[in-house]
Amino acid sequence: MAETNGAPTQPDVDVVVVGAGFAGLYMLHKLRGLGFTATVLETADDVGGTWYWNRYPGARCDIPTTDYTFGFDPDLESAWTWSEKYAAQPEILRYLQFVAERYDLRRDIRFSTKVTEATWDETARLWRIGTDPGPGLTARYYVMATGCLSVPKDLDIPGADRFRGDVYFTSRWPHEGVDFTGKRVGVVGTGSSGIQSIPLIAEQAAELTVFQRTPNFSIPAHNGPPPQQSLEEIATDREGYRDRAKWSRIGVPREPATETAAQLTPEERKARFDAAVAEGTLGGILALWADMGTNPEANDMVRDLMHDRIRSIVRDPETAESLCPKDHYFGTKRPCLDTGYYETFNKPHVTLVDLRKQPITTVTETGIETAEASYEFDAIVYATGFDAMTGAIVGVDITGVGGQTLKDKWADGPHTYLGLQSTGFPNLFLITGPESPSVLSNMAVSIEQHVEWVADCLRDMREAGFTTIEPTQTAEDGWGLHNGDCAAITLHPTANSWYMGANVPGKPRVFLAYIGGVDAYRAVCDEVREKGYLGFRLNGAEREQENDGVIRRLQPDVAMVLDMMASLGLPPLESMTPADARAFMDATSADRPTGPEVGEIVDGVLPGPAGDLDYRIYRPDTPGPHPLVVYYHGGGWVLGGHDSDDPLCRDLCARSGVAIVSVDYRHGPEARFPAAHDDAWAALQWVAAHVPELGGIPGQLAVAGWSAGANLAAVVAQQARDAGGPELAGQLLLTPVTDSDMSRPSYTENAEGYVLTKPLMEWFFDHYVDPADRKDPRIAPLHADLAGLPPAVIVTGEFDPLRDEGNAYGEALERAGNQVRLVQARGHTHTSMTMVDVVLSGASYRALMAEAISEFFSRVPA
Secondary structure, eight states: OOEETTEESSOSEEEEEEOOSHHHHHHHHHHHHTTOOEEEEOSSSSSOTHHHHOOSTTOBOSSOTTTSSOOSOHHHHHHOOOOSSSOBHHHHHHHHHHHHHHTTOGGGEEOSOEEEEEEEETTTTEEEEEEESSOOEEEEEEEEOOOSSOSBOOOOOTTTTTOOSEEEEGGGOOTTOOOOTTOEEEEEOOSHHHHHHHHHHHHHOSEEEEEESSOOOEEEOOOOSOOHHHHHHHHHOHHHHHHHHHTSSSSSOOOOOOSOGGGSOHHHHHHHHHHHHHHTOHHHHTOSSTTTTTOHHHHHHHHHHHHHHHHHHOSSHHHHHHHSOOSSOTTSSOOEEESSHHHHTTSTTEEEEETTTSOEEEEOSSEEEESSOEEEOSEEEEOOOBOTTTHHHHTSEEEOGGGOBHHHHTTTSOOOBTTTBOTTOTTEEETTOTTSSGGGSOHHHHHHHHHHHHHHHHHHHHHHTOOEEEEOHHHHHHHHHHHHHHHHTSSGGGSOOGGGTTTSTTOOOOOOSOOSOHHHHHHHHHHHHHTTSTTEEEEOSSOEEEEOOOSOOSOHHHHHHHHHHHHHTOOOGGGSOHHHHHHHHHHHHTTSOOOOOOSEEEEEEEEETTEEEEEEEEEOSSOSOEEEEEEEOOSTTTSOOTTTTHHHHHHHHHHHOOEEEEEOOOOTTTSOTTHHHHHHHHHHHHHHHTTTTTTEEEEEEEEEEETHHHHHHHHHHHHHHHHTOSOOSOEEEESOOOOOOOOSHHHHHTSSSSSSOHHHHHHHHHHHOOGGGTTSTTTOGGGSOOTTOOOEEEEEEEEOTTHHHHHHHHHHHHHTTOOEEEEEEEEEETTGGGOTTTSGGGHHHHHHHHHHHHHHHHTSOO
16 A cells, blocks of 8 residues: 555555445445445344344334335345245345345455444545444545444433343344243333334233323234235336335335325315224324324324224223324334234233333332332343334544534534535445435335436546545535434424434434435435535546535425426416406415414404405404504505405414404506505595504504515505505515616526516516616605604515615615614525415524514513
């Protein structure tokens, strides 16, 4: 090996891979095929990864074997036949041994070798890997293929080391097996390994006591031969079947549910549930209706059905209630598949101890003591789980640029780009790492996708003359935000699950996996590569490249809505006549969610300059009187009415406890500028004069609006100042029109693709206001006198053509000495924050708006 100042310039091998399970074996095979030299380091004395170690009774995969299998080689699929729907550990281990033999992989695997450390050599630009036993070795690239569930969590039970009987861990089961015949056995833990092993242990043990801290949901696996339908689909069109898996949500071909729970009758929901239980797959039970993972009420319907099923099986009512999970939503912890789990508790020699009622105080020399009883055992089995996702990675002393360790960098939770790399650790790749779909997916599909992406990356780098790659900080931070955004619109973060790291004391509570779906994630990774490795910095001997950027900036639910709209091929509004556009908007609004219930909704009319104007008042469900907000709807002064923003008005009313008076106004082109503005001012004056009759509190009046309606709200606030009243407590402006200047960057960046487009804004202007009037302060309040105005809260959307003028208005108000709160909604469009119960990520901004409304009135003297 050549050396420069004592540092080797050429590594021992191109790539070191840690782990010889599914991921490590395929990675080695793929690297060989591309001509890279590679060595796999494996702690065990054979291949298998988690399936080498997890040998407890009943250990099985929970994805059908038709899907939990390598798909990269048709000949391999033909050469191996699975015997069961859900293969047991011995068969999966034999399969991986078969793969190792078929591709002659063992010759490049060092077994019984533990990686103790890995250090990035900044001078030689390679990894130095320490091993036990030695010798260590160097590599240009370092791939952690150590699995997501491979490091057992430390026991946190007092006195665990005192017990003199036999002690077993499901995560490290003896290879020779265990015979519990005639023994008194205690099992601690009812996660997946506990649920799988408890029925089999009960068949042998003379007495079995199960200590349950948290009950889990489980359905019967109905194990047997591999599913015939899948076998037939694979036989008919293997490539199509595998491709559908790659572009599915969880890595198993299945059409997602499209109906929400509310769209189904109770009988339909029960039928779907029964069918999913009879099918016995996670894919089925997790896809009963479209909103079960995001809507608490929809999820409660699943929970109720699960509870009813448990109660129908377990005969003892107290035991049944203890087995019913009530502290987490269904699916927020990984559901289990079982064979006779609940039935086991009907056996006379099986006892359940609910540790929430009587927690363990200590393990003794002879058994376990709880707050209420003592139990003596011959053997204790700990089914206490793993330090998931990050344990195996930070368990190795990995040191990157500047001496920083990965463990220190991840002290507050993992930071990755795509779950593949981490800034400051060049050429370190993580297979199914945190912030990738990993444990929320069919691992076989996700492993193949990651291995193939890494292999393609290394090949691309070699061909381009690059030798190092790492993410930019911008890209990594952006991916962390996107990963959190995806989780935040679901119920998953509400659970104390190992998905959140909650099972390990002291571990940061962050959602560890990417919940956006296998299909969406694959599209992201493909796009990153197609865009010249967006978000990565690459270096070589003669060139370097930094392609900085964020791959997903839209909120995930906003992106889903935009994708759905694009798939419908709808004509643009600006291609329609105003009459047709109004009919189209009425039709699309008919199917939208209504928003929350409020205390009362009353319609009325008020006198306008050219005739009566409709209004609708939304009153809270609390005793009045209430402060009043005059609200102006959006629609570009052309579309909409007093009820067109109904869900938003309901939401603001319910959240703020304030009455909302939504007023209509005349629209163009029938009534051109300044008709809408004149009506808006007249409506405010009328409401101010009739506050008591409307159920309001005199002196507690504010204005609000969205889009063109926010323009009207801004203008009437200026008119009220100039007229000496009515006095306003505040103004809430959501994505307001404040100017007619379309030269700002947001009009270029967001000109197309985000519902409100530049052509549509031109259409609105053309139908309402003549070009000569577009600098009038009523159309462009940014150019008016801005001194002495009421407190303002302005909310702008990142992907809105109007973003920059809204921001400019807030800044101008502040310069003029007004109290201003400017909120820039990351990842949102002009319309998305108004989409109540559709775009869930908008809820936090609506809560902020409601809070602002309440604060307007808290400053008004009683």
